[in-house]
Amino acid sequence: MSSRLVKISLPIWLTSIFGVLMIIEFFFPMPAEITATNTTLRSFVLIVSAAALILGTVILTIAHVRRISTRKPEWYYSIIYLIAFATTAVLGLSSVRETNFLWIYNNMTSPIGAALYSLTAFYITSAAYRVFRARNWNAAVLLITGFIVLMMLIPVGAAIFPPVVPIGEWIRSFPSSAGFRGMIIGTSLGTVGLGVRIYTGRQKEHLGIREERKEVS
Amino acid sequence: MSIVKKILDLDQRVIYLILFVLLAYPILNPVILPMAIQDYSKQAFNFADSIPDGSVVLIEGGNSAATHPQCGPGLTANIYHLLTKNCKLVFFSIGAEQAFWTNREIQDAINKLPAGVPAENGVNWVHLGYISGGESGVAALAANIRSAISKDYYGTLIDDLPLMKDINDAKAFSAVFWWGGSEGSIPYGVRQLVGPYNLPMSGSCTTNEVPNYSPYISSGQMKGIFGGVRGSAEYEYLLRVPGPALGQAMATNFGGLFWLVLVVVGNVLYFIQRGRGEK
Amino acid sequence: MALIIAGRMLALVALLIIVAAILFYMQRAFSGKIPSLRRLSAVDVIAEILGRCVEMGKPAWYLFGSVDMTTPSILAPTVAAFQTLAYTARMAARLGAKFFVPVNQGLAYTMANDIVQEAYRAEGKPEAFDPLGTVMYLPSGADRMYIINHMWEEQVAGAFFLGSWYHEAVIYTENAARVGALMLGGTDTTHNIPFLVAICDYSVIGEELYALGAYVSQDPTQSSSLAGQDIGKYFAIILILIGAILATAGASIIWLFKM
Amino acid sequence: MMDMAWLGLVIGSFVSIGAYTVLIGDNPISKVTEHLYTGILGGYILAMNWDFIMRNAITKIQGGQSIYIISLIVSLMLVTRLKPEWLWISRYPVALTVGIGMGLAIRASVLSDFLAQVQATLLPINNINNIVMIIGSITAITYFLFTAKYEGPYRYINQTGRLFLLAAFGVTYGQTASFRFELVIGRLVDMLKPEVAMYTYGFLVVVAVLLFYGYSTKKIPWYKGR
Numbered sequence: 004m005s006s007r008l009v010k011i012s013l014p015i016w017l018t019s020i021f022g023v024l025m026i027i028e029f030f031f032p033m034p035a036e037i038t039a040t041n042t043t044l045r046s047f048v049l050i051v052s053a054a055a056l057i058l059g060t061v062i063l064t065i066a067h068v069r070r071i072s073t074r075k076p077e078w079y080y081s082i083i084y085l086i087a088f089a090t091t092a093v094l095g096l097s098s099v100r101e102t103n104f105l106w107i108y109n110n111m112t113s114p115i116g117a118a119l120y121s122l123t124a125f126y127i128t129s130a131a132y133r134v135f136r137a138r139n140w141n142a143a144v145l146l147i148t149g150f151i152v153l154m155m156l157i158p159v160g161a162a163i164f165p166p167v168v169p170i171g172e173w174i175r176s177f178p179s180s181a182g183f184r185g186m187i188i189g190t191s192l193g194t195v196g197l198g199v200r201i202y203t204g205r206q207k208e209h210l211g212i213r214e215e216r217k218e219v220s
Numbered sequence: 221m222s223i224v225k226k227i228l229d230l231d232q233r234v235i236y237l238i239l240f241v242l243l244a245y246p247i248l249n250p251v252i253l254p255m256a257i258q259d260y261s262k263q264a265f266n267f268a269d270s271i272p273d274g275s276v277v278l279i280e281g282g283n284s285a286a287t288h289p290q291c292g293p294g295l296t297a298n299i300y301h302l303l304t305k306n307c308k309l310v311f312f313s314i315g316a317e318q319a320f321w322t323n324r325e326i327q328d329a330i331n332k333l334p335a336g337v338p339a340e341n342g343v344n345w346v347h348l349g350y351i352s353g354g355e356s357g358v359a360a361l362a363a364n365i366r367s368a369i370s371k372d373y374y375g376t377l378i379d380d381l382p383l384m385k386d387i388n389d390a391k392a393f394s395a396v397f398w399w400g401g402s403e404g405s406i407p408y409g410v411r412q413l414v415g416p417y418n419l420p421m422s423g424s425c426t427t428n429e430v431p432n433y434s435p436y437i438s439s440g441q442m443k444g445i446f447g448g449v450r451g452s453a454e455y456e457y458l459l460r461v462p463g464p465a466l467g468q469a470m471a472t473n474f475g476g477l478f479w480l481v482l483v484v485v486g487n488v489l490y491f492i493q494r495g496r497g498e499k
Numbered sequence: 500m501a502l503i504i505a506g507r508m509l510a511l512v513a514l515l516i517i518v519a520a521i522l523f524y525m526q527r528a529f530s531g532k533i534p535s536l537r538r539l540s541a542v543d544v545i546a547e548i549l550g551r552c553v554e555m556g557k558p559a560w561y562l563f564g565s566v567d568m569t570t571p572s573i574l575a576p577t578v579a580a581f582q583t584l585a586y587t588a589r590m591a592a593r594l595g596a597k598f599f600v601p602v603n604q605g606l607a608y609t610m611a612n613d614i615v616q617e618a619y620r621a622e623g624k625p626e627a628f629d630p631l632g633t634v635m636y637l638p639s640g641a642d643r644m645y646i647i648n649h650m651w652e653e654q655v656a657g658a659f660f661l662g663s664w665y666h667e668a669v670i671y672t673e674n675a676a677r678v679g680a681l682m683l684g685g686t687d688t689t690h691n692i693p694f695l696v697a698i699c700d701y702s703v704i705g706e707e708l709y710a711l712g713a714y715v716s717q718d719p720t721q722s723s724s725l726a727g728q729d730i731g732k733y734f735a736i737i738l739i740l741i742g743a744i745l746a747t748a749g750a751s752i753i754w755l756f757k758m
Numbered sequence: 759m760m761d762m763a764w765l766g767l768v769i770g771s772f773v774s775i776g777a778y779t780v781l782i783g784d785n786p787i788s789k790v791t792e793h794l795y796t797g798i799l800g801g802y803i804l805a806m807n808w809d810f811i812m813r814n815a816i817t818k819i820q821g822g823q824s825i826y827i828i829s830l831i832v833s834l835m836l837v838t839r840l841k842p843e844w845l846w847i848s849r850y851p852v853a854l855t856v857g858i859g860m861g862l863a864i865r866a867s868v869l870s871d872f873l874a875q876v877q878a879t880l881l882p883i884n885n886i887n888n889i890v891m892i893i894g895s896i897t898a899i900t901y902f903l904f905t906a907k908y909e910g911p912y913r914y915i916n917q918t919g920r921l922f923l924l925a926a927f928g929v930t931y932g933q934t935a936s937f938r939f940e941l942v943i944g945r946l947v948d949m950l951k952p953e954v955a956m957y958t959y960g961f962l963v964v965v966a967v968l969l970f971y972g973y974s975t976k977k978i979p980w981y982k983g984r
Binding site: 507509510513514517534535536537539568569570571572574575578606609610612613616637638639640641644645647648649650651652654676677678679689690692693694696697704705706707710725726728729731732735736738739740742743744745746747751752753756 | 777780783784788789791792795796799800802803836839845848851852855856859860861862863864865866867868869872873876877879880881882883884888892895896899900902903904905906907908923924926927928930931934981983984
């Protein structure tokens, strides 16, 4: 019984207590001790999250080492990983303001990151060619609004067909905002619903808890 | 398999390659397509154009490394524009990094100037450099330049600069250009220069900040504004001096047009295929 | 000292109404009164995608997008996606589909790892779970290259894109589509839902992402809570209608929001 | 001495080309870039988070705020997972994170999503724009109703809501597309700067030759796109 308490019940209870602390603090004026506790708790989350990232990196490195030692297919790429990892980690652990560490970040990580981010332009274009076909009414709405707005936003678009600007602006300000408004209101209700399910202990998958559900009586 | 189907099932890598070429080409050789000018840019350009030849103009250079690629070409075009009108320019920045980039933009403009246009430091233009103190620094500069700063960006004493001989406060200027970049400093200019001294002002900021300042334009406190890279490109276009911003805007054009053409072609072929009853 | 912080009175009232409605329906479920819900087609799609992967002998991927457990607006959809992951992983284990879950944040990685491991254990196939390979941590950012490369290399046949999606949405979905995967996508971020809806074969939008977990849970109290959320929607609609009619008549109820 | 800024531009250009090869599909050059990038980012994340913990936990403990020892203990609870019987211990850090995160998400979404959006819709019904706004918002909300059966008048309301949602999605699609072209252009501008352009072209040629050789001799598998 006690094992169930510490393994299952207590984590769920703690989840609810922390959550309710955050919510009441938002609505009611609180004594300074509680606000201070809440601030400390939130900084704990950041520390735990940082620790988890370190753990993840270590496990990833172990996976690469194992790939090399067991000579899995394409193991040689892992050597590149290890060299890059070791160099950056050693430089960075000595100091995060180390010049070479920052140089590597600014001249290798940022350009690759920017290049990968910009890949979206290519995929957006090829996806548009493949899926933007007026197969039915729904697809046609997506296609036409997307077409008008892009045309409005590129400098030459308004020069080719000036009315596109007022039309595009209207679509952007009214039908589009209205659609997103419904979606956002729905999402906020979804968040509250999820919170209630978690805090009442009905939903506990995220804790890694699996229980064969007994039928509710 | 019919040709229509073949084009409809075009390998995505062909699309990527074409897009690459279309985006890179205008950067290397600006191809000028017609462009629709936004109202704010047109107003700002007309304001700059209406400044009488030979006036003394105050310019705040607020572009940093992050905003130089977008707004720097616009300031360069602005300097080019005013120098060709034989205006006398006084620059300052409210950040140390910004002072460096302003200097770079001044040099860019001077390198572009057609032969015969005078652009001598100290005579046609002065770069006062970094003025500390943010908004209060601007106020101090407006009230008395010599109390706010004694040497210019290059370390020359202000009193040794011929252009500064008769200039001692904001009353000496006939216009202000506030190239705020992402500093969010345009209100400083409105509050410290436009309000107390009744100077007409225009300027630039990043695209996302334009809506914040549109109230100033509708109230007349600002004469117009250039937003981001598109604003810079429009300045270059209106001035008929192609520069890096125009190249980038044209590349966006090419990318966008390619997207639009692909969608149109895709749909036309799709309906042809459907009309033929092919699957 | 005011009893309630200024400007938050209506928010508190709204929260209490919504929570009370949800709890009311959950309570009713205990006594066997279960509201009838419309079928969410995405529920059946999960089995379809996994079945296809088994048939083709190719892997199924479950991706979360940009995960950051320290940002509440990202945490919520991610936690919602975890519940669906529990169901999907279990079904994948049962059907024998090769399952892969890349995660780009440490804490989410440990959570996903526990969930999938638990699912395999529940189906009595713990040996099919590879502690280093089934769930994998990839540094945020680098995961983009890994995922594109491996999508082509492994020729994924099915992919789930649930959670909080940012610009990766179009990168992954378009690649998966070109590889030929059957996809289910859904997010609540307004900026990237268009790509998931346009490119994926099946999609869930906004609140449906949160509801999906409750649908697949086979727990009547959870699915009943969705009826409570509907009360929240009616509340919003009534508020809008009353406010609009009053505004037309020249009266404003904005003061209510400022309380 | 080599000019580090110039070298940075050249290296940046090379690795960008490596990253762009991923557009072709899986190939050795993109794999090399992938592992290089993962390695660098792994090292970077390790160092930055180590630094974060040092500054925000260890320094504070040394400064007498001993409560932060708890944060370290909770962090260590994550590590217990390496022994399967102790897996449950890592539920505590998860409980902390999810409890706090959901609490913050709920309180923010009720005020700044739910009510703020409702408030923005309280418009007088006197012109077409406001009518579109109100009808669009309401039908889009009803699109998400779970208890309504897809029949009768609700079918039409649901369809209308869906159209409004799709219009919103189309707008975002177009808007994002125009912005994303600027990203590629930004990267290309750096890669084609006069001082590095020659190296960019050179590397591009090398990559093209290598890939052509690989594909033509079938040493690299060519994946057919759908």
